[in-house]
Amino acid sequence: MSEEKKPAIKKIQATGQMRKIMADYFYELDAAARDDSKKVAWCTSVGPAELLLSFGFHVYYPENHGAMLGATRMANDFIPVANAIGYSPDICSYLTSDIGSFIKKETPLSKAYEGIEGVPKPDVLVFNTNQCRDVQDWLSWYARELNVPIMGVSTFRNIGEMTDEVLAGIVQQIKDLIPKLEKISGNKFDIDKFREVLALSKKCTEMWRDVVETMVARPSPMSFFDATIHMGPAVVLRGSETAVQYYETLHAELKQRIKDGIGAVEDEKYRLYWEGMPIWGKLREMSELFIGLKTAVIPSTYCNSWIFNAFDPADPFLSMARAYTEIFIVRDENFKEKYIEDIVKRYKLDGILFHDAKTCPNNSNNRYGMPERLEKRLNIPTLTINGDLNDLRCYSEEQTRTNIEAFIEQLQAK
Numbered sequence: 001m002s003e004e005k006k007p008a009i010k011k012i013q014a015t016g017q018m019r020k021i022m023a024d025y026f027y028e029l030d031a032a033a034r035d036d037s038k039k040v041a042w043c044t045s046v047g048p049a050e051l052l053l054s055f056g057f058h059v060y061y062p063e064n065h066g067a068m069l070g071a072t073r074m075a076n077d078f079i080p081v082a083n084a085i086g087y088s089p090d091i092c093s094y095l096t097s098d099i100g101s102f103i104k105k106e107t108p109l110s111k112a113y114e115g116i117e118g119v120p121k122p123d124v125l126v127f128n129t130n131q132c133r134d135v136q137d138w139l140s141w142y143a144r145e146l147n148v149p150i151m152g153v154s155t156f157r158n159i160g161e162m163t164d165e166v167l168a169g170i171v172q173q174i175k176d177l178i179p180k181l182e183k184i185s186g187n188k189f190d191i192d193k194f195r196e197v198l199a200l201s202k203k204c205t206e207m208w209r210d211v212v213e214t215m216v217a218r219p220s221p222m223s224f225f226d227a228t229i230h231m232g233p234a235v236v237l238r239g240s241e242t243a244v245q246y247y248e249t250l251h252a253e254l255k256q257r258i259k260d261g262i263g264a265v266e267d268e269k270y271r272l273y274w275e276g277m278p279i280w281g282k283l284r285e286m287s288e289l290f291i292g293l294k295t296a297v298i299p300s301t302y303c304n305s306w307i308f309n310a311f312d313p314a315d316p317f318l319s320m321a322r323a324y325t326e327i328f329i330v331r332d333e334n335f336k337e338k339y340i341e342d343i344v345k346r347y348k349l350d351g352i353l354f355h356d357a358k359t360c361p362n363n364s365n366n367r368y369g370m371p372e373r374l375e376k377r378l379n380i381p382t383l384t385i386n387g388d389l390n391d392l393r394c395y396s397e398e399q400t401r402t403n404i405e406a407f408i409e410q411l412q413a414k
Contacts, residue, residue: 009291010262012226014137014250022232022244026113032058033120039185040120042142044135045235046305046324047128048153048174050201053239055185055193060120061236062138065109066094069101070280072108079391084294093136093359093390099141125179127152130330132362136221151180155325160332162322170321197239197314198320202311204238205246209307213299214254216347219263221254223296224274225287226264227303234306244322265296270411274300276355277363277389282397289401293408299343299351301328302363315321329362336365337374344378350411352382358394383407 032038041057043049045064052059071076075093078100083089085103087096101107102119109116125139125148136152143150153173156166178189208231214221222230230250237243257263272290274297279286290297305327312319328339344352354366354376362366371382383403387395 002199008029009264009266010086011228012222012250012257013195014246014253015229016405017249018230018232018246021237021246023113023241025236026109026116028273029058029060029120030113030116039123040121042125042139044127044131044152045137046130046327047126048177048320049173050239050320051174051181051194052126052175053197055181055187057124057181057185058120059236059329060122062098062119063094063135064232064236065101065119066098066390067278067280068108068337069097069280070094071283072111072391073281074101074106075281075390076392078104078106089359089391091359092132092138093388095134095138095412096359097390098138102145112361119148122148123149124148124181128155128324129153130155130324130327132329132360134362149180149184151177153177153324155330157330158332159330160335162326166325167318167321168229170325172319174317174321185201191316192315195264198311198316199313200240200244201214201238201308202313203323204234204243204247205306205311207244207251209309211247211251211254212299212303212307214251214258215296217258218271218348219261219265219268220271220296220298221257221264223264223287223290224276224298224300224303225290227279227285227300228280228283231303235299238306263296264298265294266290266314267294269294269297270296270350270408271347272297273340273347273349273352274302274355275340275352275365277302277357277360279355279357279385279387279392279395280389281392281394282387285397289404293405295408299347299349301340301365304328333370337370340374341378344374344380349380351380354382354384355405356384356386358386358388358392360389381407381410 033040041052042060045061049059075097079096081100081103082096124145127136127139129136182268233243233246308323310319310323355370356364356366366384375382385400
């Protein structure tokens, strides 16, 4: 894209509200960590957060901190620190940048929020390996370093049909957490409180789903790059009225943008799917590149990861097990291809972008022939972008720009 004047895009007004509630969340966490009467749990992003919240834990998500390290471009200062203590540069750069950040006692939280000196000290660490084994190794380092109890759920991988046997195993693992959490929290398990929290998470996920589905409109009122920011409350505040109210506000604004014909991309011509992790340190540059190319990058498997349709307060254990086990990353290739095919047709997309994230093989779905199979099945082009979620040494600005511009020229020719 030339250095011409950039198109003026009307910003999403709810962004200011989102920043405030995220700030409130981090300040509340910080206060809880300083208060001996309160308990803090660290939880992987698609872990049993609702169960923790029902016990009264204040829940912190290390992956959210990892994304902040990537977005602020602090990650590359910390990854070598974790490499130096034995963690390979080929494993999750969320993990290595976060551990390196902790070792160096530096965090973007202290730069963004006055008075916060570091991440909140945990009373318990809880994982779910539905994303990858890295999250368990990640929290295990903190368990050893801080002498804090760790527990979690080990999820099956490469699941096709969601069978009763698979779900029964997950349900039992979730139930097995209860006696340990009772002891750490000092509170008895309350099934009604659990149902109440799950009901709020269900409302949150329904509203986030509605927000994401506004991007079916042409022009799309927001982009994938916007969604990576606005999904924050769905990640860290699900189970709260705050998240529900925020997405009601955002959804109303996006519906109004549709009515007024306001798009995330001025004069939108092409519509693409983003498959894989964001390149956190390059969100703004990539957003501006696609705006200049009149191309809306809209739906994505990543932002859809916080849509949990299965939540049901009437059957909290089974529905939580189903919701956290039927997510895209856990499923087999046939399921994933059908999922993408359905979205391509519903959003009327012109192409698919695959991000091959160097340190995130579990969320890089281009490595076993999927792009080629989808090209043949859907008769639309695909492009693989090489990079990483946090480690910008794996990303070439010039090569990526050249490849994307050539890809859009291919769409124009078609």
